[in-house]
Amino acid sequence: MKRQPLFLSLFLLTGAVALSGCSSDETTAANGDEVIIVGTQNDYPPFAFANDNNELTGYDVDVVKAIDEKLDGYTFEFTAVPWDSMFLSLESNKIQAVADQIAKTPEREEKYLFTDESYFAAETVIAVKEGREDIQTIEDLEGKKVGALAGDSYTLLLEEYNETADTPIELTYSESGTPAEVLQDVQNERVDAYVNDPIMMNKVLEKNELGVEIVGQSLVNDQMGIVLKHGEKGEELKALIDPILKQLKQDGTLAELSRKWTGGEYIPE
Template sequence: MKRKYYLLVSMFLLLGVIGILNGCSSNEATSVTDNQVILVGTQNDYPPFAFADENNELTGYDVEVVKEIDKRLDGYTFEFVATPWDSMFLALESNKIQAIADQVAKTQEREEKYLFTDESYFAAETVIVVKAGREDIQTLEDLEGKNVGALAGDSYTLLLEEHNKKVDNNIVLKYSESGNPSEILQDVQNGRIDAYVNDPIMINTVLEKYDLDVEIVGQSLVNDNMGIVFKNEEQGVKLKALIDPILKQLKEDGTLVELSKKWTGGEYIPE
């Protein structure tokens, strides 16, 4: 009888240990599966905002802003997907990505179709760049009749397209097949196009890397506030509601200022 009793006790103890181990495994699985993965689209060739570093890892101002959000938002994990600009919004619409963090300016046309965070995380300028020494281009009107590099769908191109709707002498838009701003700037240097319109921080970063013989001219054409973009549906509404308060925290505690100084050398944070 004693032997049988000991055997039963041993079996119960063994089952208890297995139950504890299974419980641990279940908890570990839950902690992993509870984190919903959000795929964030961004470019890999738009320094200093979003680009691939020497280890082919995505980095830059926009990427680090999202990483800071990730640290403060429980229940979600953000992963980045290198996405060409010309297919960025298509990827969002087809749910290949669930958010965009790629210096997307808030425009009326975009806000009618997509959700933007109420809190903007960067204030960008728009300038004209030409071959160094050129003096006949200083303003938007000076671009009329000239060949100007463009990326389909970006806010800088939309500005030029809107201008063309109001004038007879159109700006001749030369849409880039590569979608790479640095290649467009090389076309400016080599005289294949007359000018390019974009953000001065990106332009100066590319100039430092490639030492191109081009320069920024005239005054800023327009100032834009950048936001994180979501699909206008239930998940997008939920993500926007979760992320907006965190962006506000990042702004108030100085994190955005620190990141802006690190990546751009200045404070470009909207009020």
């Protein structure tokens, strides 16, 4: 086990990703470890966000820190990456891993390498303006304006639904790329609803005192995994990370972190 703590580097980015540009093969930590740069968002509480000291923190960050403590020969550094640049950064090797509540989907697993072990089980729900009663199910969203972030699993769910819907959902893609902005659009009635994770949305609603509420039952449950790039390095990291994630699940570490950040245990079996 490493004795050196995880070093967190936070680059708050706007627009294009301004990372160091160095691959893990070119970067070595002070203790001689190979550096793996992990991309995550800085505005997705309680999973990945910047605290008052501009340090990245949250459940996903703590999970990777726990992995780092048990993984010899590597040091994980974090950098904040906007959602719309996340996978491009991975493909171009500006980052070597993603820990950002990325749901495993067949389409993504064709393009990217996921850990076999999932570290969080997430729900998908609908949020509407408080007092609204005409939306409870995904069918109720037909013909309505729904806020969306391009490329996330919640948007993909709605895009797939539209392929067979009698009346398609009108997806309104956010230019800001942040859930907080979309939830503000719901409150201000620029859109009728938003579909995302209830834990994150409740944190954002509480912080911003928005008049938005979650309605209906969960639409789907997703398994979240750490994402790597296909290739020799990705396979090497996956083979090292999977046993550690399994151990963290079995010894209760993931459950403890889940309770710390979400108030409940949302750990896949």
